[in-house]
Amino acid sequence: MKEIREIIRERRSIRSYEEKPVPEQAIARILEAARWAPSALNHQPLRYIVVSDGNLIRDLSMRTIARAGKVIRWLPVLRLFKRTLRDAKLVDVMRERAASTSGDPIFYRAPLLVLAVADRKGYHAETDLGYAAENMLLEATAMGLGSCVIGFASLLNMDRQAGKILGIPRGSRILAGIVFGYPKSHPAPPQRREDCLINRIGQ
Numbered sequence: 001m002k003e004i005r006e007i008i009r010e011r012r013s014i015r016s017y018e019e020k021p022v023p024e025q026a027i028a029r030i031l032e033a034a035r036w037a038p039s040a041l042n043h044q045p046l047r048y049i050v051v052s053d054g055n056l057i058r059d060l061s062m063r064t065i066a067r068a069g070k071v072i073r074w075l076p077v078l079r080l081f082k083r084t085l086r087d088a089k090l091v092d093v094m095r096e097r098a099a100s101t102s103g104d105p106i107f108y109r110a111p112l113l114v115l116a117v118a119d120r121k122g123y124h125a126e127t128d129l130g131y132a133a134e135n136m137l138l139e140a141t142a143m144g145l146g147s148c149v150i151g152f153a154s155l156l157n158m159d160r161q162a163g164k165i166l167g168i169p170r171g172s173r174i175l176a177g178i179v180f181g182y183p184k185s186h187p188a189p190p191q192r193r194e195d196c197l198i199n200r201i202g203q
């Protein structure tokens with residue numbers, strides 16, 4: 001059995017998948033890993049929607065791109081506001097990826113999409129998502145599966161019909177998607193900063 005530190009180092013964001021489906025048992029293990037994540041006040045605000053229908057995943061990609069297109073059209077206006085510069089950068093990144101990911105720059109033709117959904121009034125839900133997501137990513141890595149967090153999936157909140165198709169409860173919103181599948185290749189790790197320690201105090 002692999003040590004946790006090996007699994008942490010091995011995990012990579014995978015953007016190219018085999019057409020092979022993810023077994024039900026593996027899906028159950030991924031959700032179980034999420035269920036055991038810590039949450040603020042043990043509020044457990046997250047629920048999950050699991051999609052393994054390839055046609056629907058592609059449809060959701062198109063819907064996300066359409067929503068991003070609206071953001072792009074509004075960029076000249078949005079750029080007037082400093083806060084939205086970050087969003088502008090996201091759209092630039094997506095444009096780049098569209099050219100390099102066989103036509104699906106959102107969910108990368110992955111066979112499995114898990115959407116994390118939270119109550120709009122959720123307390124610290126975004127922070128809780130981080131812990132739950134990492135548990136899922138590490139569990140997937142331990143099973144030889146690739147994965148990638150898809151922040152762009154939250155654009156689907158702007159698409160009412162997508163909300164209906166997915167069965168998102170009223171008053172809830174998608175925080176992120178995570179795709180899973182068997183990786184076609186294992187990319188080299190992107191650079192990590194060396195200087196993560198600000199200070200070391202005490203013996």
Ligand SMILES: Cc1cc2nc3c(=O)[nH]c(=O)nc-3n(C[C@H](O)[C@H](O)[C@H](O)COP(=O)(O)O)c2cc1C
Binds near residue numbers: 190
């Ligand atoms: C909150 C969050 C949102 C992300 N959204 C996307 C996304 O929409 N599309 C994508 O390809 N990667 C996305 N990523 C993956 C990051 O690009 C990736 O983790 C980072 O480049 C480091 O690479 P690594 O995961 O291989 O270590 C996201 C990661 C996080 C944590």
